[in-house]
Amino acid sequence: xxxxxxxxxxxxxxxxxxxxxxxxxxxxxxxxxxxxxxxxxxxxxxxxxxxxxxxxxxxxxxxxxxxxxxxxxxxxxxxxxxxxxxxxxxxxxxxxxxxxxxxxxxxxxxxxxxxxxxxxxxxxxxxxxxxxxxxxxxxxxxxxxxxxxxxxxxxxxxxxxxxxxxxxxxxxxxxxxxxxxxxxxxxxxxxxxxxxxxxxxxxxxxxxxxxxxxxxxxxxxxxxxxxxxxxxxxxxxxxxxxxxxxxxxxxxxxxxxxxxxxxxxxxxxxxxxxxxxxxxxxxxxxxxxxxxxx
Numbered sequence: 222x223x224x225x226x227x228x229x230x231x232x233x234x235x236x237x238x239x240x241x242x243x244x245x246x247x248x249x250x251x252x253x254x255x256x257x258x259x260x261x262x263x264x265x266x267x268x269x270x271x272x273x274x275x276x277x278x279x280x281x282x283x284x285x286x287x288x289x290x291x292x293x294x295x296x297x298x299x300x301x302x303x304x305x306x307x308x309x310x311x312x313x314x315x316x317x318x319x320x321x322x323x324x325x326x327x328x329x330x331x332x333x334x335x336x337x338x339x340x341x342x343x344x345x346x347x348x349x350x351x352x353x354x355x356x357x358x359x360x361x362x363x364x365x366x367x368x369x370x371x372x373x374x375x376x377x378x379x380x381x382x383x384x385x386x387x388x389x390x391x392x393x394x395x396x397x398x399x400x401x402x403x404x405x406x407x408x409x410x411x412x413x414x415x416x417x418x419x420x421x422x423x424x425x426x427x428x429x430x431x432x433x434x435x436x437x438x439x440x441x442x443x444x445x446x447x448x449x450x451x452x453x454x455x456x457x458x459x460x461x462x463x464x465x466x467x468x469x470x471x472x473x474x475x476x477x478x479x480x481x482x483x484x485x486x487x488x489x490x491x492x493x494x495x496x497x498x499x500x501x502x503x504x505x506x507x508x509x510x511x512x513x514x515x
Contacts, residue, residue: 238274255336262400265314270369273307297457304418308411315404322397329393337384344377424454446470464498
C-alpha cells in the first residue's frame with residue numbers, strides 16, 4: 222500500500238514537472254509576443270516551479286529508499302532539500318522580476334491586452350486542473366507542489382482581470398504593477414515554506430505534537446515513577462521520532478517490561494509518533510547526562 226502511494230506521488234510530481242516545463246516555454250513566448258511583464262514574471266515563477274518539481278521528483282524518489290549504512294534514518298529528509306533549493310531559486314527569480322518591473326511602472330510600455338487575455342484563460346484552465354490533481358497528495362512535497370499550481374491559478378486570474386481592464390482603458394502601468402504583485406506573493410510563500418522546512422531540519426518539536434501532553438500521558442501508566450530526557454523530532458514533516466528514559470517504581474521482570482513497552486508504544490502511535498525508543502531505569506539508577514552514573 223505504502224509503496225503504491227509513493228509511486229503515485231512520484232508519478233504526480235513527474236506529470237506536474239512536464240506540464241510546467243511545457244507551460245514555461247509557452248509563457249516566455251507569450252510574454253514577449255504581448256510585451257507583458259506580468260506574463261514574463263509568471264514565467265520566471267514557472268521556471269522556478271519547474272526546477273523545484275524536478276528536484277522534488279528526484280528527491281521524492283530518493284526519499285523512499287530504506288535506511289542503509291550511510292543514512293540510518295533512511296532518506297526521508299532528502300525531500301526537504303528540494304524545498305530549500307527551490308526557495309533559493311524562487312527568491313532570486315522574484316528579485317530579478319522586481320528589478321525589471323519597478324522601473325516600468327514609471328515608464329510603462331504598451332502591452333497587447335487581447336493576447337494576454339487569451340494566454341490567461343489557458344493558464345487558469347491548465348493550472349487549475351494540475352492543482353486539483355495534486356491537492357489530494359499527503360507528503361509535504363506534494364502540498365508544496367500543489368501550492369505552486371494554486372499560485373499559478375491566482376496569478377493568471379490577476380493577469381486575466383488586468384488584461385480586461387487594459388483592453389478597455391488606457392492604463393499600461395497596470396502590467397508592471399501586476400508583476401510586482403506576483404513577485405511579492407512568491408516571496409511571501411517562500412518565506413512560509415522555508416520556515417516550515419527549517420523547523421524540521423533544526424529538529425524542532427513537530428507542530429502537531431504536544432510534548433507536555435505526551436509527558437503527562439506516559440506518567441499515567443502504572444509502575445512508572447518518572448520520565449526524563451524526552452525528545453521528539455520529525456524526519457520529514459510526516460514521520461515523527463521520540464526517545465525517552467522511563468524510571469520504574471520497582472524492578473520488573475522482562476516480560477512485564479515488554480508488555481509495558483508495547484502499551485507505551487501503542488499510546489504514542491495514537492499521538493502521531495511513528496518510531497519510539499524507550500529506555501527503562503530503576504529508581505536508584507537515575508542515569509542522567511548531567512550527573513553521570515554513580
